[in-house]
Amino acid sequence: MTSLLEYYRRIPASWRSLVILSLILLVVFPLLLTSFRLNLVGKYLCFAYVSLGLVLAWGYGGILSLGQGVFFGLGGYCMAMFLKLEASDLQSTAIQSTPGIPDFMDWNQLTALPWFWEPFHNLFFTLLAILVIPTFCAYVLSLAMFKRRVGGVYFAIITQAVALILSTLIIGQQGYTGGVNGITDLKTLEGWDIRTDSAKTVLYFVCSGLLILCVMVSRFILNSKLGLLLVAMRDKEERVRFSGYSVADLKVFVFCVAALFSAIGGALFTLQVGFMSPSFVGIVPSVEMVIFAAVGGRLSLVGALYGSLMVNFGKTYFSEAFPELWLYLMGSLFIGIVMFFPNGMAGLFESGGREPLKTLWRRLIHMRHHNRPSLQMDQEPADSSLESRSGG
Amino acid sequence: MSKQNFLLAVEGLTVSFDGFKAVDDVSLYIDPGEVRVIIGPNGAGKTTLLDLISGKTRASAGSIEFKGIELTLLKEHQIVREGLARKFQTPSIYEDLTVYQNLEVSFPRGRGVFGSLFFRRTPDVEEAVHRVAEEIRLTDSLSLQAGLLSHGQKQWLEIGMLLMQDADLLMLDEPVAGMSVKERQQTAELLQRISRNRSVLVIEHDMEFVRAIAHKVTVLHQGKVLVEGSMDRVQSDPRVIEAYLGH
Numbered sequence: 008m009t010s011l012l013e014y015y016r017r018i019p020a021s022w023r024s025l026v027i028l029s030l031i032l033l034v035v036f037p038l039l040l041t042s043f044r045l046n047l048v049g050k051y052l053c054f055a056y057v058s059l060g061l062v063l064a065w066g067y068g069g070i071l072s073l074g075q076g077v078f079f080g081l082g083g084y085c086m087a088m089f090l091k092l093e094a095s096d097l098q099s100t101a102i103q104s105t106p107g108i109p110d111f112m113d114w115n116q117l118t119a120l121p122w123f124w125e126p127f128h129n130l131f132f133t134l135l136a137i138l139v140i141p142t143f144c145a146y147v148l149s150l151a152m153f154k155r156r157v158g159g160v161y162f163a164i165i166t167q168a169v170a171l172i173l174s175t176l177i178i179g180q181q182g183y184t185g186g187v188n189g190i191t192d193l194k195t196l197e198g199w200d201i202r203t204d205s206a207k208t209v210l211y212f213v214c215s216g217l218l219i220l221c222v223m224v225s226r227f228i229l230n231s232k233l234g235l236l237l238v239a240m241r242d243k244e245e246r247v248r249f250s251g252y253s254v255a256d257l258k259v260f261v262f263c264v265a266a267l268f269s270a271i272g273g274a275l276f277t278l279q280v281g282f283m284s285p286s287f288v289g290i291v292p293s294v295e296m297v298i299f300a301a302v303g304g305r306l307s308l309v310g311a312l313y314g315s316l317m318v319n320f321g322k323t324y325f326s327e328a329f330p331e332l333w334l335y336l337m338g339s340l341f342i343g344i345v346m347f348f349p350n351g352m353a354g355l356f357e358s359g360g361r362e363p364l365k366t367l368w369r370r371l372i373h374m375r376h377h378n379r380p381s382l383q384m385d386q387e388p389a390d391s392s393l394e395s396r397s398g399g
Numbered sequence: 400m401s402k403q404n405f406l407l408a409v410e411g412l413t414v415s416f417d418g419f420k421a422v423d424d425v426s427l428y429i430d431p432g433e434v435r436v437i438i439g440p441n442g443a444g445k446t447t448l449l450d451l452i453s454g455k456t457r458a459s460a461g462s463i464e465f466k467g468i469e470l471t472l473l474k475e476h477q478i479v480r481e482g483l484a485r486k487f488q489t490p491s492i493y494e495d496l497t498v499y500q501n502l503e504v505s506f507p508r509g510r511g512v513f514g515s516l517f518f519r520r521t522p523d524v525e526e527a528v529h530r531v532a533e534e535i536r537l538t539d540s541l542s543l544q545a546g547l548l549s550h551g552q553k554q555w556l557e558i559g560m561l562l563m564q565d566a567d568l569l570m571l572d573e574p575v576a577g578m579s580v581k582e583r584q585q586t587a588e589l590l591q592r593i594s595r596n597r598s599v600l601v602i603e604h605d606m607e608f609v610r611a612i613a614h615k616v617t618v619l620h621q622g623k624v625l626v627e628g629s630m631d632r633v634q635s636d637p638r639v640i641e642a643y644l645g646h
Contacts, residue, residue, distance in 0.1 A: 228516065231518060233512070236515055245491065246491040
């Protein structure tokens, strides 16, 4: 035990949290959990990719996106399209009126594969599409917004609208997208059966490994001058602009990185869960993703990651125990966290619990005196827009 | 003298907000190395003039030429990159960063997305930060969080951030507002030192301070240039006295 501590001390302080995280993900969980539970953790970790992106964009860049489900979904759908085509070979679809196309297309009287499905026969194209398509969409959307200096709550509302539009589009275009059911019955990846326990374990390690890589990329960004500029921008955007930086370009970059991470998470989600549906694209899942980051701590990369795990565990538990109430519980959790612990669990942890409890105490006193909560937070507009959504 | 010899040549500059002309046909020429002070009663259009030059507000008419480059077509950050730096009226610094980081971020290299991503703290950056910190009397506070500085120190830090930019023209909007007498004096000395190799355009109300630094004074009144000349000439001009007393 002492030698373990000795090893721990030898790790540079700035790397400790990452080392502990890697140990938990790559050693502790695989040793302790059954393959069913491990797959569940893998699924939760996919949302951690989104949280990680939100730490960069929202926590540091001050850009609140309520539409990260869009990029999660785009990544997930790209993967699902490939897997669906592989699962729809001529033999297994022989009973359809048009064999060789995905079953839901056949049910919707489509007689040929739509043109935009064609390239997804190719795995290399698919992997590229997972990375490029969501990032490109994020680029176009954020460029249009940030060049016009649309920011804050307006940007949040627009991303929410995009989430609604995309999920409505997917549901409406059933013949092309699988509609509200999504793309299901995914079986193999280049002949490798992803439904077996061993495949799920491999995918779990891929998911964890890539996540750790993404944490390292995020750390690199935050430790660079760009990281400083993000903090500077959140504080005095005009000053950054008048120091010779294009604020819009910096925001577009960080938003695209967040979208890219979300897309990777989405693709891994499809692989591990075996389907993708609009229920991971719309407003409610997008807001949930923000909750994961807020609970974990929007200024802490690993914090957001633990937040995703914990809230998802909680969600699984609550939705089983109180199916009617869980959305309200989630909403209250979010409002509570943002009001009393703006830096989430990571903030609680870093200060040994003292500072946030003091804040909580002050706020409660304040409420008694003024009979209404004070909402003086730097992300104030975002909070008020969320309250109306928290009921689902 | 042709227009090319001026560092900054503003001609016929006009901006109107819903028909109200905040700046009306203003012309202004600044020499290299000159310290120019703009004074005028409230609402004369002083800050609007700086907004126009720095690109924060778009001109309705007129031209702004800086080192022979037309600025009215450029975006704010492009104007800054041409060598024109601006300080805001209220101290505008990054409170969450340290004094060192505030200065470092202002260093004129790695201003693009990928440039800033791969920016390294090379010896020339450190040298520049320490030189500027010395200039603005903040050497001892380099590792301090900037939000903890006093008001006067924040003003200096922002001036320091402009010095880091290595600009040819500094535009300062009320740099001594809220400063003590001693701080004002120190700021005047600072401005005299930094104007040796660059031009400075200052908006200020404090007449003693203006007298200490100005090579030339321009009086704005109701969006127009009323008088321009030395401090003594301007102060004794009946139109100036009229403008100040009349409001």
